[in-house]
Amino acid sequence: MAENLNNQYIAFENSAQSSFGTPRGVRLHIAIFGKRNAGKSSLINAITNQDLAVVSPVAGTTTDPVFKAMEIAPIGPVTLIDTAGIDDEGLLGELRVTKSLQVMAKTDLLLLSVAADQAPDEFDVKIIQAAKARCIPIIGVVTKSDLGAGDIAVAWFEEQNIPCCHINNKTRDNIEQLKLLIVQYAPKDYLPETIVGDLLKPLDTVILVCPVDAGAPKSRLILPQVQVLRDALDAGAIAMVVTEKELSAALDKLVSPPALVITDSQVFATVSKLVPAHVPLTSFSILYARYKGNLREFMNGVKAIDELKTGDKVLIAEACSHYPSHEDIGRVKIPNWLEQKVGGKLEFSFAVGGDFMQDLSQYKLIVHCGGCMINRSEVLSRLAMCKEANVPVVNYGVMIGYITGILNRVVAPLIEQKIN
Numbered sequence: 547m548a549e550n551l552n553n554q555y556i557a558f559e560n561s562a563q564s565s566f567g568t569p570r571g572v573r574l575h576i577a578i579f580g581k582r583n584a585g586k587s588s589l590i591n592a593i594t595n596q597d598l599a600v601v602s603p604v605a606g607t608t609t610d611p612v613f614k615a616m617e618i619a620p621i622g623p624v625t626l627i628d629t630a631g632i633d634d635e636g637l638l639g640e641l642r643v644t645k646s647l648q649v650m651a652k653t654d655l656l657l658l659s660v661a662a663d664q665a666p667d668e669f670d671v672k673i674i675q676a677a678k679a680r681c682i683p684i685i686g687v688v689t690k691s692d693l694g695a696g697d698i699a700v701a702w703f704e705e706q707n708i709p710c711c712h713i714n715n716k717t718r719d720n721i722e723q724l725k726l727l728i729v730q731y732a733p734k735d736y737l738p739e740t741i742v743g744d745l746l747k748p749l750d751t752v753i754l755v756c757p758v759d760a761g762a763p764k765s766r767l768i769l770p771q772v773q774v775l776r777d778a779l780d781a782g783a784i785a786m787v788v789t790e791k792e793l794s795a796a797l798d799k800l801v802s803p804p805a806l807v808i809t810d811s812q813v814f815a816t817v818s819k820l821v822p823a824h825v826p827l828t829s830f831s832i833l834y835a836r837y838k839g840n841l842r843e844f845m846n847g848v849k850a851i852d853e854l855k856t857g858d859k860v861l862i863a864e865a866c867s868h869y870p871s872h873e874d875i876g877r878v879k880i881p882n883w884l885e886q887k888v889g890g891k892l893e894f895s896f897a898v899g900g901d902f903m904q905d906l907s908q909y910k911l912i913v914h915c916g917g918c919m920i921n922r923s924e925v926l927s928r929l930a931m932c933k934e935a936n937v938p939v940v941n942y943g944v945m946i947g948y949i950t951g952i953l954n955r956v957v958a959p960l961i962e963q964k965i966n
Contacts, residue, residue: 568615568623569769569773569918569919570613570615570625570919570920570921571769571838571917571918571919571920571921572623572737572773572921573615573622573623573624573625573921574621574622574623574624574625574654574655574732574733574736575624575625575627575652575653575654575655575921575923576624576625576626576627576653576654576655576656576657576728576732577611577626577627577629577649577650577652577653577655577656577657578590578626578627578628578629578656578657578659578687579629579632579646579649579656579657579658579659579673579677580631580632580658580659580660580670580673581631581632581633581660581661581664581667581669581670582630582631582633582634583631583661584631584659584660584661584664584689585659585661585687585689585690585713585715586628586629586631586659586689587628588689588690588715589657589659589687589689589713589715590612590614590626590628591715592713592715592718592721593616593626593721593724593725594614594616594626595718595721610630610642610645611627611628611629611630611645611646611649612627612628613625613626613627614626614627614628618725618728618729620729621728621729621732627649627652627653629645629646629649630642630643630645630646631643631646632646632647632669632670632672632673633669647676650676650677650680650682650927651902651923651924651927651928652920652921652923652924652927653677653680653682653923654682654732654733654736654921654923655682655683655685655728655731655732655733656673656677656682656683656684656685657684657685657686657687657724657728658670658673658674658677658684658685658686658687658708659687659689660686660687660688660689660696660699660702660703661688661689661690661693661696661699662688662689662690662691662692662693662694662696662699662712663690663693663694663696664699665698665699665702666698666699666702666703670702674706674708680927683731683732683733684708685708685709685710685711685724685727685728685731686699686700686703686706686708686709686710686711687710687711687713687724688700688703688710688711688712688713689713689715690713690714690715691712691713691714691715691719691720692714692715692716692717696712700712709727709730709731711723711724711727736921736922736923737837737921737922738836738837738922740777740780740781741773741774741777741833741834741837742774742777742778742781742806742808742833743777743778743780743781745805745806745826745959745960746778746781746782746783746805746806747781747782747783747805748781748782748783749782749783749784750781750782750783750784750804750805750806751783751784751785751786751800751802751804751805752778752783752784752785752786752804752805752806752807752808753785753786753787753788753793753796753797753804753806753807753808754771754774754775754778754785754786754787754788754808754809755788755789755790755793755807755808755809755810755813755817756768756771756787756788756789756810757789757790757810757812757813758789759873768918769918769919770830770831770833770834770916770918771787771810771830773918774808774830774833775787783805786804790809790813790816790817790820793807793817793820793821794820797820797821797822803822803824803825804825805826806825806826806827806828806959807821807825807826807827807828808827808828808829808830808833809827809828809829809830810829810830810831811829811830811831811832811875811942811943811946811947812875812879812946814829814946814947814950814952814956815950818950818952818955818956823955826958826959827952827955827956827959828956828957828959828960829943829946829947829956830916830943831915831916831941831942831943831944831946832941832943832944832947832956832957832960833960834916834917834918834941834943835916835941835943835944836960836961837922838916838917838918838920838921838922838925839914839917839922839925839926839929839941840926840929841941841944841957841960841961842961843929843933843939844914844939844940844941844944845940845944845953845957846938847911847912847938847939847940847944848940848944848945848948848953849938850910850911850938850940851884851887851911851940851945851948851949853910854884854887854888854892854910854911855888855890855910856888856889856890856891856892857890857891857892857893858888858892858893858910858911859892859893859894859895859908859909859910860881860884860892860893860894860895860909860910860911860912860913861894861895861896861897861903861906861909861911861912861913862876862877862880862881862894862895862896862897862913863896863897863902863912863913863914863915863928864876864896864897864898864899864915865899865914865915865916865917865918865919865920865924865925866898866899866915866918866919875942876896876913876915876942877896880913880942880945880946881894883945883946883949884913884945884949887949895909902928902931904931906931906932906935906937907935907936907937909937910937910938911937911938911939911940912932912937912938912939912940913939913940913941913942913945914928914939914940914941914942915941915942916941916942916943943956944957
């Protein structure tokens with residue numbers, strides 16, 4: 547069985563390039579942690595069966611988290627993350643350790659690497675404690691088995707009730723056993739099965755409203771629009787894609803009303819007037835609030851919008867890095883809408899890409915994007931940070947729906963909860 551499964555892995559790994567277009571945000575994230583020279587980079591090379599990571603006997607060769615894309619059957623697309631040694635030293639070393647620990651926020655499955663010629667210590671305990679606090683499943687990997695039996699490390703993992711295996715970093719022996727453990731212990735619910743498919747039946751008509759403005763990428767759709775379109779097609783629905791300018795004509799051409807209209811949140815005000823009240827309406831951002839995060843948690847934050855006062859600090863969290871245009875939704879439109887609501891100036895800060903400010907207590911409100919570029923674990927981790935700091939958080943679509951007065955309507959297709 548292991549041999550047959552290994553052949554499947556090899557087939558996937560050799561053809562993985564064809565699937566590298568799978569967005570990182572929907573891949574299972576497998577992070578490798580351990581001390582310096584614990585064989586972490588060699589382990590990535592062994593799993594991928596390629597020399598992707600730089601390997602050196604010099605401690606601290608890996609300085610920043612490194613992301614590698616591949617496929618593992620039958621899981622599918624995954625992202626492997628190589629981290630710096632958790633025992634790094636000095637001022638720069640402390641920064642590397644901090645970066646490594648931040649990877650925990652996006653980790654779905656953790657591999658703890660311990661070299662066979664080393665004994666586990668307080669650094670390894672620190673990793674286990676951090677992972678267990680986040681309910682991240684752990685697999686122990688005793689690396690460099692050519693240097694020793696690793697009996698101490700194996701016994702230690704057994705005491706911790708952590709499944710483990712030996713790996714020879716040079717010959718890559720036992721890598722099949724590790725992959726079997728990955729398949730066995732990888733969380734099955736790291737991402738919901740569908741974005742919108744549960745709201746549609748085969749042959750339902752769904753209209754996707756995709757504005758084309760200065761903020762739209764040239765010659766293509768944005769990622770949420772593409773993924774929702776694919777998800778609707780997978781559900782067997784009939785999808786129509788229009789801008790808000792063609793929406794009325796599209797509705798008029800239909801013999802019967804569409805089962806659902808999905809729009810970009812920034813044109814809620816226009817689209818909600820064009821779509822008859824009896825036709826279900828929602829947005830890409832609200833669908834992603836459910837798919838990547840917790841829609842109810844985002845909805846709980848809307849009351850804070852009414853409590854904002856002139857001069858209050860608001861954090862806009864954008865999970866992707868892009869050059870903002872004069873019509874940028876996060877940098878221009880949302881700040882304008884909020885200041886119009888407040889009737890005065892607010893103080894805005896921006897968390898861009900993978901960065902998320904750690905001191906959140908200074909903010910009266912956090913407005914988060916749909917999170918299409920990060921995985922669900924990281925979105926949920928950010929929600930947990932907001933809750934711990936006692937700072938309300940809303941998602942782009944939820945905020946815009948509330949500001950435009952149609953929040954109850956646009957969340958109705960997804961949940962029963964109402965906002966008064």
